[in-house]
Amino acid sequence: MSADASPPTPAEVSSPGSMLTRASSITRALDQVGDKWCLLIIQEVFWGINTFNGMLEATGVSRGVLSERLKWLQKIDCLRKAPDIKGRRGGEYHLTRKSIGLHATAMMAIAWERRYFRTPTLDAVKLKHTPCGHVFTPSMRCRECDAAVDGRHVSYGPGVGATRDTRIKKVRRRSSISSSIVPSDRSIYRNLVDIVGDRWTANVIALAYHGYSRFYEFHRELPVATNILSDRLKVLEEQGVFGARAYQERPRRFEYYLTEKGWDLFPYFLTLLQWGDQWCDEENKGRPMSLEHSLCGSPLYGVVRCDHCDEKLEPYSVDITLN
Ligand SMILES: [Zn+2]
Numbered sequence: 001m002s003a004d005a006s007p008p009t010p011a012e013v014s015s016p017g018s019m020l021t022r023a024s025s026i027t028r029a030l031d032q033v034g035d036k037w038c039l040l041i042i043q044e045v046f047w048g049i050n051t052f053n054g055m056l057e058a059t060g061v062s063r064g065v066l067s068e069r070l071k072w073l074q075k076i077d078c079l080r081k082a083p084d085i086k087g088r089r090g091g092e093y094h095l096t097r098k099s100i101g102l103h104a105t106a107m108m109a110i111a112w113e114r115r116y117f118r119t120p121t122l123d124a125v126k127l128k129h130t131p132c133g134h135v136f137t138p139s140m141r142c143r144e145c146d147a148a149v150d151g152r153h154v155s156y157g158p159g160v161g162a163t164r165d166t167r168i169k170k171v172r173r174r175s176s177i178s179s180s181i182v183p184s185d186r187s188i189y190r191n192l193v194d195i196v197g198d199r200w201t202a203n204v205i206a207l208a209y210h211g212y213s214r215f216y217e218f219h220r221e222l223p224v225a226t227n228i229l230s231d232r233l234k235v236l237e238e239q240g241v242f243g244a245r246a247y248q249e250r251p252r253r254f255e256y257y258l259t260e261k262g263w264d265l266f267p268y269f270l271t272l273l274q275w276g277d278q279w280c281d282e283e284n285k286g287r288p289m290s291l292e293h294s295l296c297g298s299p300l301y302g303v304v305r306c307d308h309c310d311e312k313l314e315p316y317s318v319d320i321t322l323n
């Protein structure tokens with residue numbers, strides 16, 4: 001893994017409330033849909049819940065927050081509201097081409113959640129691939145060599161659209177509500193949502209894939225307050241996504257490394273990156289980062305396949321049975 005760890009110079013930092021960081025399609029995607037409630041709402045719409053009240057009931061969110069997030073998701077073109085048509089109730093929210101593009105992300109989220117958590121609800125979930133008729137587990141493979149994608153076999157370089165993005169310091173507070181109390185039993189990757197649905201936690205994981213491991217390195221790359229960063233590193237350790245080892249005794253300092261569970265989240269993050277490349281490149285400059293698969297030497301593009309017939313999973317070729 002190579003990490004281009006050039007931090008922005010002081011002149012590049014435009015204001016105390018913001019910071020210029022290396023553009024990444026993961027951070028662009030997270031800034032658009034990485035919020036916990038956005039992830040939960042999109043998930044419900046994927047499962048066919050598309051009214052305001054339906055979502056209110058399913059997510060347990062307050063009216064104010066739900067309506068604010070629905071506005072946001074429409075603004076970024078991830079939901080569209082059906083107009084009132086005579087004889088038909090309008091006001092339903094539908095997926096767009098952009099949000100349907102998050103289907104691969106949902107597939108990898110389910111795969112990770114089922115690998116690490118056992119609950120009766122989760123065990124009852126069946127994913128059926130309609131073209132082959134089999135129950136399957138989603139599997140991400142390299143488009144070129146077909147090997148299973150593993151984040152340890154990836155190197156990074158600047159892409160044609162390499163630039164710096166302004167990241168705003170002011171963020172929503174971490175929601176004190178854990179996804180474990182979300183009422184909907186369609187919410188099948190709630191542990192992942194708890195981890196990824198927090199902006200800084202997700203950003204720290206993304207940096208770890210690039211080889212960053214120490215507190216000051218994370219802090220240099222992210223416009224985050226030190227107490228919040230400490231808290232998020234603790235959460236990642238408690239969740240078993242990171243391990244920690246001391247690299248210095250006086251004062252005692254730790255470096256963080258990804259566990260198997262953390263590396264297994266890589267395909268999920270890669271789907272987010274690919275989605276960000278396709279949908280969050282507002283200036284149309286091209287990919288800000290290029291990824292290479294070290295096993296085959298080709299640019300890395302992960303394809304999510306059915307592990308039974310090896311076909312690529314298309315959004316409308318998967319049936320989900322929840323119980
Ligand atoms: Zn490959």
Ligand SMILES: [Zn+2]
Nearest residue numbers: 129132306309
């Ligand atoms: Zn299949």
